[in-house]
Amino acid sequence: MAQHAAETDDELLMRLRSGDEEAFVALYRRRQGAIYRFAMHMSGSPAAAEDVTQDVFLVLMREECGYDPERGTLSGYLFGIARKLVLRGLERGRSDVALEPDNDESLPPELAVEDDPLVDLTRREGIEALRRAVQALPRRYREVVVLCDLEELDYADAALALGCPIGTVRSRLHRARALLLEKLSQERRPRPGMGALKPLRCVI
């Protein structure tokens, strides 16, 4: 498969459309891991992640799969399909992870964390705490962190995957990181008195 390394996703896609199985396998191997991890993060279920990964590439096999290179990269498109499949599964009660209401009103106000030393992120337990914090994020914030910070999609691809404007990706990512910092800060001080959490002046 080494000869495929230099080919773009779109080139591989064109070849797989003309029946080139090697191109299909090369594209699958290039993209499956990220799709699987994304589905895993979002569903919390290896079985669901496996199904989503399979279904994403089944969609891709179809001539009329809806991918439009003008609108974004294949990667962004694949994440978008994966996300739809995950959400559909969640709606049907497939996963252990419940759907959150799709609005911001339910969120607690952003709290000050600057006076609280973070969990030491350079240490093993700090990374573990961060992993837990990501998993505990509300779904709409978790998905943007997984896409932008873990899978390193650019904002345009993330916007395509999430079906929202780039500005929304930015603001959600910003909010998601703030929530992570807050959770990590709480982790360090398991039962903070509310007095220790004062409103942050710099809050957007």
Next chain:
Amino acid sequence: MNCQELWTAMTDKADAECARHLEECPACAARMERQRLLIASLRTVAAEWRSMEAPARVEAALVAAYRAQGGVRAPARRQWWLPVLSWAAAAAAMFALGVFLVRDRQPRAESAPAHRTAPAGLEWASLDWSAGADAHGDATGYDNDFIPLPNAQRVGPDEEVNLVRVEVPPSALLALGFVERADRAGPVQADVMLGSDGLARAVRFVDE
């Protein structure tokens, strides 16, 4: 630039004005430093997760599907003759035993042709996709796993159908002519596809 403007701008890129604000505002500078640390740590988490991949069987199933798409479709796995007259009664009995009901616009666009194990394939079987036609449905308009009922209408292209997940006890299986199934211990799960008129169109057994 004030604090709010800084953070609005910083979600995009850092520029000279942002840098000046950060020099002047210790609160924002500290917050920025924590963000940097957070992002770096997220990269560490990502690196650890990078080895997580879909099991090899997914690739095998997809390659099989890819080949099937390009060539002749494999025959349906279940080819038993089904007693025509008993289907209406069978569907009614299955419906009465229904465990749950899912609505579905496009029952054709669903589980992979490669066989899946339960429970992973179960609820996902009713997924539909926004992008139209079917990757692997055959000319009958049904997924390979669905056995069309001999005396039933075909499902129309835009017809809304319901899938009913039911549990069929061995005695009912025997009555329906599924001797092979009835030999197994315990009830068997099946999906019954009901057309928009509520009549059963096809059935699919869900393997354990």
